[in-house]
Amino acid sequence: xxxxxxxxxxxxxxxxxxxxxxxxxxxxxxxxxxxxxxxxxxxxxxxxxxxxxxxxxxxxxxxxxxxxxxxxxxxxxxxxxxxxxxxxxxxxxxxxxxxxxxxxxxxxxxxxxxxxxxxxxxxxxxxxxxxxxxxxxxxxxxxxxxxxxxxxxxxxxxxxxxxxxxxxxxxxxxxxxxxxxxxxxxxxxxxxxxxxxxxxxxxxxxxxxxxxxxxxxxxxxxxxxxxxxxxxxxxxxxxxxxxxxxxxxxxxxxxxxxxxxxxxxxxxxxxxxxxxxxxxxxxxxxxxxxxxxxxxxxxxxxxxxxxxxxxxxxxxxxxxxxxxxxxxxxxxxxxxxxxxxxxxxxxxxxxxxxxxxxxxxxxxxxxxxxxxxxxxxxxxxxxxxxxxxxxxxxxxxxxxxxxxx
Numbered sequence: 029x030x031x032x033x034x035x036x037x038x039x040x041x042x043x044x045x046x047x048x049x050x051x052x053x054x055x056x057x058x059x060x061x062x063x064x065x066x067x068x069x070x071x072x073x074x075x076x077x078x079x080x081x082x083x084x085x086x087x088x089x090x091x092x093x094x095x096x097x098x099x100x101x102x103x104x105x106x107x108x109x110x111x112x113x114x115x116x117x118x119x120x121x122x123x124x125x126x127x128x129x130x131x132x133x134x135x136x137x138x139x140x141x142x143x144x145x146x147x148x149x150x151x152x153x154x155x156x157x158x159x160x161x162x163x164x165x166x167x168x169x170x171x172x173x174x175x176x177x178x179x180x181x182x183x184x185x186x187x188x189x190x191x192x193x194x195x196x197x198x199x200x201x202x203x204x205x206x207x208x209x210x211x212x213x214x215x216x217x218x219x220x221x222x223x224x225x226x227x228x229x230x231x232x233x234x235x236x237x238x239x240x241x242x243x244x245x246x247x248x249x250x251x252x253x254x255x256x257x258x259x260x261x262x263x264x265x266x267x268x269x270x271x272x273x274x275x276x277x278x279x280x281x282x283x284x285x286x287x288x289x290x291x292x293x294x295x296x297x298x299x300x301x302x303x304x305x306x307x308x309x310x311x312x313x314x315x316x317x318x319x320x321x322x323x324x325x326x327x328x329x330x331x332x333x334x335x336x337x338x339x340x341x342x343x344x345x346x347x348x349x350x351x352x353x354x355x356x357x358x359x360x361x362x363x364x365x366x367x368x369x370x371x372x373x374x375x376x377x378x379x380x381x382x383x384x385x386x387x388x389x390x391x392x393x394x395x396x397x398x399x400x401x402x403x404x405x406x407x408x409x410x411x412x413x414x415x416x417x418x419x420x421x422x423x424x425x426x427x428x429x430x431x432x433x
Contacts, residue, residue, distance in 0.1 A: 070116070072144040073131075073159050079123035081159070083131075085142065088115025090135050097131030098418065099124050106134065126163025127418060128232065130156040149229050150265060151417075152221040168239045168425050169232040175242040176202030180234050185299045189291035190284070192270055195262035196254035196296065197224050198304070199234055201241055203248070210305045212312040212432040214251045215292065215336075216424075217321030219343075223263040224255040227424075230417045236425055245429045249314075250304055254296055256321055258284035289327045293335070311376060314431045316340025318420045319388070330366035333373035338431050340379045342423045343415055345391020346398055367402050377430055378406040381423040385414040 072084040083095050094106040099121065109117035130149060133140045141148060145157045160166050171177075178201040187194050201211065216233065218226035227233040233251060240246035261267050301308055315336045317325040322344025329339050378399075382392040399406055409426065413419050 070144045072142055073157075075159065075161060076120075076122075079125070079161055079163075080120055081122050081124060081161070082118060082120040083109065083133075083142070084144065085109065085117045085133055085135070086115055087117055087135055090115075090117070092136055093117040094134045095119055095121075095131055096134060097121075098129045098416065099127075109133075124161050126161045126165040126167075128158055128160045128166055128169050128421065130158045130417075132156050151226065151230050152223070168236045169421065170239075171235055172239065172242075175238055177238050178202050178234060178241075179205065180228055185295065187291050187295040189294050190258055190287055192261050194255060194260075194295075195224055195267060196252060197228055198300070199228075199237060199251035199253070200304070201237065201248035201250070204250075204305070208305070210307045211248055211250045212307050212314070213300060213304075214249050214314040214316070214338075214428070214431060215296070216251050216253050217256050217315070217317030217324050218253070219256075219317070219319030219321050223257065223260065224253050225263045225265075227253045231421055231424060233424060236421065237428065240425070240428055247432045249428075249432065250300070250306060252296065252300055254292065256288055256317075256324060258288040258291070286327070289324055289331065292324075292328060293332055310334055310337040310374065312337070312432060314338035314340070316342065316379070316424075316427060317344070318342040318423075319344055319415065329370060329375075333366075333369040333375075337374075337376040338379075339375060339377065340381070340423070340427045341395075342381045342420055343383065343386050343388055343392075344395075345382075345388050345393070346395035363398070364402060367399070367404055371402070371404055378404070379409070379427055379430065380406055381409040381411065381419070381427075383411050383413040383415065383419045385412070386419075387415055 070084050070086055072082070074082040074084070076082065085093055087093055090111075093109045093111070095109060096104070096106040100106065107119055107121065109119040111117045131142070133142060141155060142157045145159070147158050149156055149158050160169055162170065178199055181198045181200070182195055183198050184193055184195050204211065216227050218224070218231075222230070233253065237246065237249070237251060241248050255262055259270065261270050300306060306312070313336050315325050315328060316339065317323075319342070322341040325339060325341055326344070329336055380392065380396065382389055386392070396406075396408060409423065411419050411422060
């Protein structure tokens with residue numbers, strides 16, 4: 029037993045060494061992490077129950093932020109936002125009537141979109157945020173989950189008149205893809221500065237048609253929206269400009285004058301009637317346009333009496349049909365001749381809409397005087413406001429239910 033004590037000491041020495049070795053190999057306990065906290069979510073715009081709207085923008089290093097929006101009166105009108113000690117700018121406006129409103133921020137003189145609002149729209153080269161104040165007046169503009177939805181397709185077609193491949197948007201009503209029935213066709217034209225995207229993006233055409241059809245207020249129809257700029261193949265935010273000589277020059281503009289109207293009749297309409305299940309003939313075909321599209325509509329229907337049974341002219345007055353070296357007397361005779369031919373064609377509806385504050389208002393009065401002088405029947409809708417999408421959405425909402433009845 030005299031050797032037991034040294035052996036025991038040796039055993040414990042080795043045991044402790046093993047423990048210490050294991051402790052050295054074992055990873056150290058992680059240091060406590062600082063608590064992560066997500067930044068506070070900024071709600072902008074916030075629509076309150078009383079229809080007031082609050083805008084917010086965090087811009088700590090900015091000096092001034094203003095809001096410019098469609099509820100404001102006067103060109104270039106804006107309202108300043110107030111900055112708090114954290115760098116958050118805010119402004120509450122209203123109450124606003126139910127409507128769809130576009131707006132932008134101007135940060136130290138630079139126009140910017142609201143980074144907290146995913147709703148963005150494009151009008152030509154101009155981008156804006158928007159929001160909808162809910163209510164009866166804006167109900168048709170809202171996407172509803174309990175309503176059957178049509179489809180909007182981006183369709184390429186060959187234009188022999190313009191000598192290029194072009195793009196158009198085609199709305200087909202709910203049930204078209206799975207059915208076999210035929211539908212009437214409505215050609216819907218945009219204004220200057222817009223393109224084939226304008227009526228779906230700015231005008232909410234798909235939502236308006238979906239809701240009107242679901243409510244039984246409009247007949248199911250195909251809606252064709254093509255690019256009214258004869259020197260463009262498509263919306264230039266997606267489609268590169270046509271690689272040709274200066275397409276934007278005055279010479280190019282004159283070269284393409286009247287070609288869009290010709291191409292709609294000779295290229296677009298035949299393509300739709302060949303590739304879609306459509307009802308043909310005057311009583312199953314409608315056309316309408318705003319501003320420049322209203323002028324296109326007048327030219328197309330004056331030059332092709334009997335082709336369109338339903339005609340809508342939004343915010344466009346008496347167009348100038350005058351040709352080079354043509355005197356005023358010859359112009360007047362040509363106008364009256366075309367109007368008489370259209371009158372005899374058996375059209376179903378000629379609908380005119382304009383806002384009281386529209387810069388083309390007097391021109392619309394002149395147009396109506398011309399129609400009255402020749403006993404031409406039409407329906408006139410006068411609204412408040414000016415040359416704006418707020419009016420054109422209203423006109424579409426009121427014109428579409430009158431079609432193909």
